[in-house]
Amino acid sequence: MLCLHSSTGALVDRALDSGATYNPYGRIMRTTAARVVAATISAVLTVVLTACGGTSAPADRQLVVGVSTSPSSLDPTTADGAAISQALLYNVYETLVKINDTGDIVPLLAKEWSVSPDGTSYTFELQPRATFASGAPVDSHAVIASLQRIIDDPAVLPILKKKMEPVSSMTAVDADTVQVQLNQPSNSWLFDIAERAGIIMDPNSHANAASQPQGSGPFRLDNWTQGDEIKLVRNSSYWGTGTKLAGITFRKYADPNAMNAAMLSGELDIISNVAAPEALSQFSDKRFTVLEGTSTGEIILAYNHASPALSNLQVRQAINYAIDRKALRDSVWAGKGELIGSMVAPTDPWYQDLSGEYPYDPAKARELLAASGITDLNLRLRIPTLPYAPGAASYITSQLAEVGITATVDQLEFPATWVQTVMVERNYDMTIISHTESRDIANFANPGYYWNYNNTAVQESIAAANVAPTTAERDQLMAQAAKLISDDAAADFLWLLPNLVVTTSDVTGVGANAVSLSFDMTAAAAPPK
C-alpha cells in the first residue's frame, strides 16, 4: 500500500515538474485551463451559497442529547432497557399522571383524580382536548385499551403485569371519565402507572409499537437508527402547551469520553448523564451549564441467591464488610453520588440512612467467612459494558482478594448479552448494575426476579405497606423492609448514581434530577439559531 502511494507520488512529482497539474484520473491537464474551470466553479458556488445563507431566518432548534445506551426495541412495555423510556416516556408517550423533577405525582392526561375513602376506587377526569399525534382523541376507551393491554397481552413484561395486578375492573363512565376498581387498596399503584406500565398508546398503534410508537406527547418519532440515534420532532398538533423546539435527537455514545469530546466540540447540546465524572471540570467554562442532581439509580453488587455460596448469609455479609464503598465511589465515580445502604433513594419518602450498616472491616469479613465454613470461594462477577462497571469490578475484585475471595470478571455486552446471560438465564454469581426505576425496592419482594431472592419477611412488609391506610404507616413499613433487606445483605448497595447533566448555556428547562425513567424534555427550550 505504502509502495503504491510512493510510486504514484513520484509520478505526480515528475509530471508537476514538467509544468502540468495532476489529476487523480491520470490525465495531465494544462495549468491555465484547469485554473479557469476551478475559478468558475468556485465563483458560482460562492454566489449560490451566499444567496442561501443570507435570507434564512433563525430556525427552531433540534437539540442533540448524548446518551450512554440505545434500545433494541421502541416498546417500553415489551422490552427491558432504560433507554426506551429515557427517550419516549412523557416526550412521546404520556401517562394519566406523571412523576415530576422532585419525585411528586402531578396531573398529565388526567386533569384531576379522586380516590374512594376505602382506597379501592380511582376516578380519573381526562383532559377533554387531549389527542394523539394521529389526531385521534385520548378518550376513556383509548385509556382502558392501553391499560387492558398490559394485563392481557402475553408479550408485555411480567414486571409490568405485576404492577397491574391490583386492578379488578376498569369502566368508561363517559368519554372523559375512567373509573378503575382495585382488589384491595394499593399505595404504589398510582405511582406505578406514572411510568411505563401506564403509558397511553394510540389504540391503532398497539401492533407496531416496537418500531412506530404513537403517543399523545409533545414530540413524535421521526426516525430511529438502531444502535445510533432516535430522532423525535415536534408534534405540531399537541393538545397542551407544546414545545418551542424543532425536536430532540438522542444519540448514543458507548464511550463516555467520546461523549464529552462531542459536547466540547459543539456536536451535542446536552449530555443526559456524564459517565466520566472525573472529567467534569472540562465543562467549567461559561459555554456550559452543569446540573448536579440526584437520580433513582442504585448501583448494586447483585447476588444470585440461587448460587450455593451466596445463599449463605455469612458469605454475603462478609462480602459487604470487605468492600470500602466510600473509597470505591471516590475512586471510580470521582466522589459523586450518595452512599445509600439499601434499595432506597433519598428522594423516596421512606428513606433512612443505612449506609453505615456494613462499615469497611476486612477482619470481620474474614471472621464471617471462616464461620460460614466455606473455603476457596471463587465467584463469577459478570458485569455489563457500562461505564461504572469495569472500574467498580476491579476495585471489588481487589478488596475481595484481600479477604480470600476470588472473583473472576467477565465483561458482557450490554444490553443484549448481559440481559440474556444474567437476567434471563441467571448464569452468574454476582453482577454490578444500576437499577434506575423509581421505588424499585419492590423487586426484592419478587422471588421470580433475577436475584432469586426469597425472603417472606420482606415480602410481607412490602405487601402490608401497599395496603397501609395512611402514608405514615406505609412509610414506616417500607423503611422496615429496607432495613430487613440491608440486614439480610440481599445485595451490596454500592452508591447512588448522581445525575450529572451538562447543557450548553443557552438551553433551559432541563431538570437536574432523574427521578423517573424519562429524560423529560417537555419543558426544555433554546433560542432559535
Added chain:
Amino acid sequence: MKRAVLWAGATLVALVVLACLVSVAWLPTDPNTVGTPTLAPPSADHPLGTDNLGRDLAARLLVGARSCLLVGVVAVSIGAVIGVPLGIIAGGSRGVAATVLMRGADIVYAFPALLLAILLAAARGHASTFTAMAAIGLSTIPAFMRVTRSAAVDVLAQDYVMAARGAGFGLGHIALRHVLPNVAPVVLVQSSSAFGVAILAEASLSYLGLGTPPTTPSWGRMIYEAQSFVYSDIQLAALPGICIAAAVLGFNLLGDGLRDLLDPTLREITR
C-alpha cells in the same frame, strides 16, 4: 553500524522480555491492589505513582509486558504453525488445490482481525485474552502462507529437490528435509514483524474492551482507562503508550535486522 537496526531492535525486545521476567520474579506491589493514595506522583512506595483506583503504575506496566508477550507468542505460533505447512503445500501443489489454498488465504487476509475478535467474543459470550489471541493468530495465517509459499516455490525448483523426487521421496520428506530449513529464515523474519502487529492488535482490542478483562493489567487497557485523565494526569496514558511503541518498534526493527542478516540479497535489492 552495519547492524545498528538489528541491535536497536534486539535491545528494545530484550527490555520487554526483561520486564516480563522481572514481573514474574519481583514486583514493587501487587498490580491489582486498590487503595490510597490515588493519582499519586512518583514516590518511594510507588516508583511511577498510582492510577485513579490507587493501583501501582510501575507494577501494572511490568505485568502488562506479560499480556503483551503472551498474546504475541500465542498469536504468532497460531499463524506460523498453521500458515507455514499450508504455504509449503500450496508451493508444492499445482492447479485447483493451489488456487483454493491461496484464494482462501486472500479471503482470510481481507477479513479484519478486529471484526473476527468481535465475532469470537460474541460466539463465546464474552471477550477475553483467549478470543483476542485466537483472532489475531487466525488473521496472521495468510501472511505466513504467502511468504512460505513463495520461498517454497523457489526451493522446490532446485536441482537437489528434483534429485530427491527422482529418488522417490514424497512431498512430506522433501518438505521436512529440504524446504523447511530453507524457508526458516523467511519465517523468522515474518514472525518478528507479525509479533509487532500482534502486540498492536492486542492493545487495540483491549482499548476497545474486546481483549484482556478489566482485572488483568494490559497496556492497551491502561490507555483506555486513562482516557478521562488525559488532561490532568497524562502519565497514565503516556507510559503504557511508550511501552507499546517501544515493543512494536523493537519487534519490527528486529525483523528488519534479521532479514538483512539472513538474506543479504534482499538487502541489496531494497537499497
